[in-house]
Amino acid sequence: xxxxxxxxLCEQLAAELRPxxxxxxxxxxxxxxxxxxxxxxxxxxxMKSPLGLMDIAFYRDDYAARGLKHDPxxxxxxxxVNGSDLLLVDxxxxxxxxxxxxxxxxxxxxxxxxxxxxxxxxxxxxQLPICAQHCGARVEVPAGMRLTLKQEGTKxxxxxxxxxxx
Amino acid sequence: xxxxxxxxxxxxxxxxxxxxxxxxxxxxxxxxxAESFAGVTEREVKKVPLLRGKSVFNLFFEPSTRTRxxxxxxxxxxxxxxxxxxxxxxxxxxxxxxxxxxxxLSAMQADIFVVRHASSGAPFLIxxxxxxxxxxxxxxxxxxxxxxxxxxxxxTIRHYKKDFTRLTVAVIGDxxxxxxxxxxxxxxxxxxxxxVRVIAPQTLLPSGVEALGVRVFHDMRAGLKDxxxxxxxxxxNERMGGALLPSAQEYFKSYGLTADKLHLARPxxxxxxxxxxxxxVEIDSTVADGPHSVILPxxxxxxxxxxxxxxxxxxx
Numbered sequence: 001x002x003x004x005x006x007x008x009l010c011e012q013l014a015a016e017l018r019p020x021x022x023x024x025x026x027x028x029x030x031x032x033x034x035x036x037x038x039x040x041x042x043x044x045x046x047m048k049s050p051l052g053l054m055d056i057a058f059y060r061d062d063y064a065a066r067g068l069k070h071d072p073x074x075x076x077x078x079x080x081v082n083g084s085d086l087l088l089v090d091x092x093x094x095x096x097x098x099x100x101x102x103x104x105x106x107x108x109x110x111x112x113x114x115x116x117x118x119x120x121x122x123x124x125x126x127q128l129p130i131c132a133q134h135c136g137a138r139v140e141v142p143a144g145m146r147l148t149l150k151q152e153g154t155k156x157x158x159x160x161x162x163x164x165x166x
Numbered sequence: 167x168x169x170x171x172x173x174x175x176x177x178x179x180x181x182x183x184x185x186x187x188x189x190x191x192x193x194x195x196x197x198x199x200a201e202s203f204a205g206v207t208e209r210e211v212k213k214v215p216l217l218r219g220k221s222v223f224n225l226f227f228e229p230s231t232r233t234r235x236x237x238x239x240x241x242x243x244x245x246x247x248x249x250x251x252x253x254x255x256x257x258x259x260x261x262x263x264x265x266x267x268x269x270x271l272s273a274m275q276a277d278i279f280v281v282r283h284a285s286s287g288a289p290f291l292i293x294x295x296x297x298x299x300x301x302x303x304x305x306x307x308x309x310x311x312x313x314x315x316x317x318x319x320x321x322t323i324r325h326y327k328k329d330f331t332r333l334t335v336a337v338i339g340d341x342x343x344x345x346x347x348x349x350x351x352x353x354x355x356x357x358x359x360x361x362v363r364v365i366a367p368q369t370l371l372p373s374g375v376e377a378l379g380v381r382v383f384h385d386m387r388a389g390l391k392d393x394x395x396x397x398x399x400x401x402x403n404e405r406m407g408g409a410l411l412p413s414a415q416e417y418f419k420s421y422g423l424t425a426d427k428l429h430l431a432r433p434x435x436x437x438x439x440x441x442x443x444x445x446x447v448e449i450d451s452t453v454a455d456g457p458h459s460v461i462l463p464x465x466x467x468x469x470x471x472x473x474x475x476x477x478x479x480x481x482x
Contacts, residue, residue: 055202058214058477067178067481068216070195074205108211 003158006149009120009136010037010156014044016134017087017118021045024113026084028052030102031073033091033149036156037120041089052077059101081110091149093119096130121158123147171293178482181293181302182475184311186352193320193356199474200321206243207470216477217246220277224250226305227283232441232465233305237280240472268292276300278476286310301479309345314475315440316349318468320357322460323395325467326436330357336389338365339399339421339448342372346440347399355379365389366421369410386421393431398423398439398449414447424450428458436460
């Protein structure tokens with residue numbers, strides 16, 4: 001099946017977000033794919049506040065079943081979350097559980113004025129009442145497969161791989 | 167082949183009993199995870215929900231302040247409930263056996279036992295008898311091991327020196343009685359430190375210490391030359407039977423770390439000490455409080471390392 005062009009979607013998202021960037025705007029990317037995308041968007045939008053990066057490993061809801069993942073990255077939020085209009089960036093929106101975990105972690109840093117969710121692709125299959133305010137594309141993904149973002153050199157590309165968690 | 171009692175069938179860490187025998191990947195996983203937890207300990211809400219609903223029992227059959235407190239803080243920052251038992255003045259003094267004590271606590275729905283015991287091997291004994299969902303962490307057993315101290319030492323070294331593969335590390339003092347030294351030496355060799363030295367009088371070295379892969383020095387000045395990391399050990403008066411040393415003053419003269427001796431190490435050398443320090447016995451105050459000292463950061467890092475160990479074992 002043909003996957004959308006991640007590079008093109010990234011530029012479209014930047015164009016969509018540009019008019020919404022204000023003085024309180026800040027961005028946080030979720031490791032790993034969301035962090036790559038956020039790095040891109042943050043640059044394209046020439047945002048003033050530094051970029052935040054978050055690993056939600058310590059807030060996952062499947063810790064009891066799966067344990068801790070092997071290489072959690074250190075969450076770095078180099079700005080004051082309180083009162084900010086946050087753009088939370090992830091590569092693929094699926095069950096919504098990652099976003100739930102990210103919001104829980106965020107509130108341990110402070111109380112943002114607002115949070116908007118930005119994703120490159122929405123593959124449906126939500127298990128929680130979460131939706132993206134800014135979405136590059138809707139993508140049908142065959143059962144048992146996982147849609148992921150990869151970095152090939154400096155290029156972002158989508159890939160399909162068997163879902164080991166399924 | 168007999169399986170390491172610390173690892174489950176998938177080779178994952180189920181209990182932390184000793185650094186000896188732990189594969190490199192597991193050590194690196196603990197250090198990497200601790201690095202992420204170090205970020206948590208720097209923010210305003212220093213708590214994550216990982217161990218919500220779990221009970222951590224601190225079983226200290228030997229007195230300890232720093233280790234017990236940092237385990238308690240670590241468990242609380244993981245949102246676990248912590249129960250501190252000072253066994254020295256409790257059931258054991260009434261004659262209860264170690265395994266009976268543990269069985270009773272298990273009946274109170276324990277998830278993690280943090281154990282300090284004067285007898286080498288006590289945490290191993292407990293680990294063999296606990297239920298599959300229960301985990302044991304060794305917080306120091308006799309002269310044998312103190313793996314979380316070893317890990318926090320490794321974390322500290324990696325934090326300041328980045329890479330183990332070019333380091334010269336000196337461990338100085340009472341190696342004979344030190345479970346900290348043993349744990350650290352095993353960790354350093356597993357992570358590829360090319361030169362680990364021990365510096366001590368013959369009477370404070372275990373026989374056959376060279377088998378651990380270390381170079382032995384009796385002359386402190388020769389041993390300190392060009393070291394990147396200097397680890398001082400506490401002179402363990404309470405474990406010393408017989409006359410192993412002439413006097414504390416004599417010891418300080420030969421094996422106490424002074425600014426003058428530290429000059430022989432590399433200019434960017436770091437000085438570590440597992441605490442509690444005997445100032446004027448193994449280390450001079452000017453060094454303990456000086457620019458090379460990372461003794462207090464060690465304590466802070468110890469919390470993140472213990473968070474990492476608890477969250478890894480409880481998830482496996």
